[in-house]
Amino acid sequence: MGDADRTATGGEADSGEVPFRRVAIVGMGLMGGSLGLALRERRPGIHVTGIVRRAEQAEDCVALGASHAATLDMAAGVADADLVVLSTPVRTLIAQIPEVARHMRPGAVLTDMGSTKAAIMRAMAQVPWPIQPVGGHPMCGKEVAGLEAADATLYEGAPWPLTPLERTDPAATAGVKALVGAVGGRPVMLEADRHDRLVAAISHLPYLLAVALVEVADEVADEDELVWSLAASGFRDTSRLAASDLSMMLDILATNRRYVAAMATRLHRQLGRLVVALEAGDAAEATDLRPRLTEARDRRIAWGLRKKA
């Protein structure tokens, strides 16, 4: 399709030319800033405008090359965009949808980078017909937030679910797919509800586990402070997500409560079963513990190999 420098990472990345000449990104933190940097590097013909809340941020966007222009004026910033990308925390983003849509030109495409999709798509379903909504969720990140951490390579190889509405023009969806492919992401088409259920298991549940693990370590530390100085690489990796950005995580949990609670309940049950097997001792080791640990190990190794492939 003439898209010669597109990163070939499998998935549904066969996406053709990016049909947008002007892109407006609302929120220039880690995610929005990285998208701006990646577009400017890989698609220099596309004009990028950043919409931010403070004057210093606007200066930084332009100085860092994350956007050609930057403004605090939402109406002016999105008015002539062919594509508007919402890149603020989920509940902020939902609140911004009506205002943004009001100022977009008819036929322009509206996408987002929020980590849950059903609540966002309900809000997008309310925007007037000529606007074309295509929900999106780049599945990548960093421990540090903010424009300073933005990175043009952040999206390389990242799964990027897209959740258009039934009413969305297929050409708008194809355009967003092309944009995702252009910055190295792997577009995955799925329904918003299905997305939320799956990410509850593999993204939001790991966060809750990390929090609960830190809480247990902290409880133990109240009894014996040495615990923190013994914690090593296993604790580091398993607890890493507990350090995630709080506004982002609270918004995610609030808009995906039902599925996150369901997945946490499943984990609660599995952990309970592991404790029973453990307490049953040697007899249970051969019949229950070993087969379970073996299967989990094999699944995890197979997943790791598949990710590398």
Next chain:
Amino acid sequence: MGDADRTATGGEADSGEVPFRRVAIVGMGLMGGSLGLALRERRPGIHVTGIVRRAEQAEDCVALGASHAATLDMAAGVADADLVVLSTPVRTLIAQIPEVARHMRPGAVLTDMGSTKAAIMRAMAQVPWPIQPVGGHPMCGKEVAGLEAADATLYEGAPWPLTPLERTDPAATAGVKALVGAVGGRPVMLEADRHDRLVAAISHLPYLLAVALVEVADEVADEDELVWSLAASGFRDTSRLAASDLSMMLDILATNRRYVAAMATRLHRQLGRLVVALEAGDAAEATDLRPRLTEARDRRIAWGLRKKA
């Protein structure tokens, strides 16, 4: 103390000259092999013998420079050692203690690299008096096992609990501390039972959590296979330990059952409380969820900064 090239990593690493001229390492996998490589690099005057189970392993030890000599003969291998280091999985190691001790010279020091300590120290308490037992546990590792993965820098900065018996000669303990410091580890003196309780929280519990997380993802995959292709870096890190070496982990769980079960029960309770807060919705967010997530985040960030310092 003349120990000029010792890595300064804090802790109790002020440990002086290594008093052992001949060191025998039983089991030359990742841990034993890395110790051999580190000693040969940093203390070339110390003679290292590897004791292994297969002739090819013996050849590999010498070829890779992990030991000067290697043998399949336990009696001959440990006979003239000043220090014997047991570096096999915990239950194997416990079974080897009587035989190894029988062949050691009077006054020689016996240490180990096992991940639990109380069961090992009970076995070490049975060895005849002239042998000096000092339990040890270097807290580091890699996802891959085996001599091929051995690395002279593996122990740099690693917390390394030491658990001598009451009867152990303080000079023997000081010698093992010096050895730990020589390969870059941070010796931490503590009792075996206290060790097992602490590592249950920050090392063995994270393993069980990783297993339970993979089990939940696998359950979800039975209903929707797409889950594996969406799993990204958060899942990768939180589930990493599920791929750990199975013999090693089964031995750890079997010899630390009580504390691991107790810590898993604590986590079970914390996760249950998180689910309740989540299901209670917006009202609970401000009063319960946000303060808990904030505290966990702050603890995790503070721990990360302390580790880097």
